[in-house]
Amino acid sequence: MKETLQDLKMRRSVKEYREEQISDEELMEVLEAGMNASSGGNRQSAVFIVVQNKEWIKKLCALNAKIAGAPEGWDVFYGAPTVIVVAASTSTPDAIKDGSLCIGNMLNAAYALGLGGRWINRADGMLEDALGKELLKEAGYEDDYIGVGNVILGYPKNGFPEPIAHKDNYYKIIR
Numbered sequence: 059m060k061e062t063l064q065d066l067k068m069r070r071s072v073k074e075y076r077e078e079q080i081s082d083e084e085l086m087e088v089l090e091a092g093m094n095a096s097s098g099g100n101r102q103s104a105v106f107i108v109v110q111n112k113e114w115i116k117k118l119c120a121l122n123a124k125i126a127g128a129p130e131g132w133d134v135f136y137g138a139p140t141v142i143v144v145a146a147s148t149s150t151p152d153a154i155k156d157g158s159l160c161i162g163n164m165l166n167a168a169y170a171l172g173l174g175g176r177w178i179n180r181a182d183g184m185l186e187d188a189l190g191k192e193l194l195k196e197a198g199y200e201d202d203y204i205g206v207g208n209v210i211l212g213y214p215k216n217g218f219p220e221p222i223a224h225k226d227n228y229y230k231i232i233r
Contacts, residue, residue, distance in 0.1 A: 144181065
């Protein structure tokens with residue numbers, strides 16, 4: 059229990075990754091953590107599209123950067139060898155919340171395994187684009203899905219960032 063709490067307190071987003079691909083065992087641990095996240099009414103609306111193909115990552119990276127209005131060539135995925143596109147079925151009112159909880163679980167699991175991870179936004183715009191629709195079809199998801207976020211994973215190139223100070227008014231207790 060104390061180790062779990064320590065991991066939750068120490069996890070930070072990583073911006074530099076080694077080229078080496080994560081192991082299938084590590085990937086499955088991260089995916090299982092995502093699958094075990096709470097979901098509204100246990101509808102399990104989220105789906106995960108794991109992209110480890112370098113050409114697909116390159117195309118998705120360029121699309122995400124374009125949506126962000128970033129300069130051409132900016133690597134929004136920071137060189138991570140694994141990108142997990144998290145989407146959720148629009149047939150449920152809790153789609154974004156469900157997918158967000160999955161992402162949180164995956165990022166915490168990644169840290170516990172010694173993997174670097176980071177949430178990258180703009181998955182919604184990615185899946186509205188023709189390339190995103192092609193990715194959904196390639197993965198076998200042809201119903202209506204909304205992009206929630208992208209999880210990038212890999213081995214940290216330079217370790218993990220130091221914890222940050224938190225704002226003073228982060229919480230209030232009403233008794």
